[in-house]
Amino acid sequence: MDDWYAKLVRRMTTPSFVIDNNACPDATVMKLLCVEATNKQGILLGFVQALADLDLVVVKANMSFDGEWFMDVLHVKDGDGNKVLDRATILKLEEGVAALSACPVPAIEPRLWRLELVGSDRPGLLSDLSAVLRDLQVDVVNAEVWTHDGSAAAVILVTAAEPVKLAALRDLLCNVLRGDGGDPVTARVALAADSAAHPARRLHQLMFSGEKYLAAAAEKYPAAPVHVAVSYCPEKDYTMVTVRSPDRPKLLFDTLCALADLGYLVFHGTVVARGGSDAWQEYYMRHEMGRGMWTAEERRRVECAVAAAIGRRVADGAAVEVRAEDRAGLLCDITRVFRENGLAIRRAQISTAAGRAVDTFHVSDLSGGHVDRNSIDVACRQIRHLGKALVRVKDGSVDPALKGPTESTGFLLGSLLRACSLHSFRPIRSYS
Structure with missing residues (x-):
């Protein structure tokens, strides 16, 4: 029965x-x-x-x-x-x-742990984080890193280790996130045994920070190609949100993540992508706590949070894909090459399977602008020499097999920092 x-x-x-x-x-x-x-x-x-x-x-x-x-x-x-x-x-x-509709049962892998990190972004951050993982002999299985509006978040799946090592790992990673004079409140590192959480969903949640958007977004987001309008419909007690933005994959997912993080329930919605050029979204919703859209501050909070969620996945700069045989310290070596050549990593997706690593990095110059092809070629050439890696740039071209060793054209202290791990210095003072 x-x-x-x-x-x-x-x-x-x-x-x-x-x-x-x-x-x-x-x-x-x-x-x-x-x-x-x-x-x-x-x-x-x-x-x-x-x-x-x-x-x-x-x-x-x-x-x-x-x-x-x-x-x-x-x-x-x-x-x-x-x-x-x-x-x-x-x-x-x-x-x-x-x-x-099934009861959520966390898929726990006893040999895998999930690291969640959020803090202020800076050049060389991923290089420092991967150096900590290498020095503590913690292998990265999968990882996804986002940066947006001065913030950085990462979800990293690593091999398990003894509790003492995991505690030391958490403390060192948090120290790297704080950097030199950073705000200790914004730097957070969480460690969980549940490896089944969706990375992109968790990244949206990590980067979401309620009132943060009200401070600086008023000047930044109106100039962006994302237009968000919020109004209140008293007849039906609905808050109406209209979004117009360039069309791209996963746009609907990112928008719904923002509305869920804000605590709104979608009752009616319409989405139309117009020929792949732009997309139009309209939602009628109510807050789960019954709070109406009565203040200009709340409207602005919704507008900026939705625009930020859409903008997080858009990474300006060149996309560099690296395929190589997986080994300990590979991620640290690759990110060090980008750092020494003056390239900042805006987004990264790391995956390993069957002894092979497939990593994609979206890179720009240190100011966030586009990088010239020569800088990309130099970095690709050095990555190739790390272990016969196949390197592809966004346009699909493969970097040529250039002859002879190539010196880094990046930072002045690059050769001195090549073999040392910066996490051992407290606080971190190098932002090269």
Whole structure:
């Protein structure tokens, strides 16, 4: 009897998921319906997250929720702009939707730990952090690093170690984040045994800081290509948010993350991507605590938080992909090359599998501007010599096999710092 009742409840709360490749001539229509929506916001965000992880692009969406049931209709294409026809991809989506209503059971890997770091950004920060990991002999399995508006956040999956080493690791990483004269309040390092948390979702949460956006955003965000307008609809007691921005993959996911972090529930929403050039989003929502959009300060907070969430994933600069045989200290060596050549890492995605490392770095000059091709070529050449690595730049070209050793054209003290770890100095005084 108990099994029958549990199955009935699970069937009632599991969203109905339909994929239709005949309803639209140029996109796959995906419908998500649930009549007992106890966690509507989480289900919607989890579904859009699954689409983003599979590199699927939402070109149109309509969302409706009345407090008890919801129906979301999304028009989706693959990365090449075609319908979603791959059976393996569809199967992963179906499994992901079925898991949305299940009781969350953390997937704990006893040999893996998740490090979460947030603090002020500065040149050479990732190089210093990776030097600490190398010196304590902690291997990086996967990592993702974002920087935006003077802040930096990272989610790093590392191999487990004894408690004493983990405690020392946390303290040293926090010391590196503080830097020389940094604010100790903004530097935070968390250590968890749960390795199943979604990196991008956690990065949004780490970089989200309520009132932070009100201080400096008034001058920065209006000049950005993201336009956010917030108004209040007293007739229906809805807060209406309109977003106009350049279209790009994972745009819907980033926007929904911002609204969830702000504590708003989406009741109705419309998303339209206009020919791949720009996108228009409109949401009717209410705060989960019943707080209305009554003050200009609250409106500004929503506008800046949404604009910041959209801007975090946009990394200016060149994208450099490095493929090499994985080994201890590889990440430290690569980031040191960028640092010594005067390149700042704006975003990074690190992954390892089957003894191979695939790392992508978005780099700029120290002021955040574009770097010239010569600086990129010098860095690529030095990375190649680290271990016969294959290096690709964003335009798809492979750096040529240049002859002879090449000296760094970066910082004056680069050769002196090449073999030493800066984390042993307290506080950190080198920002090269």
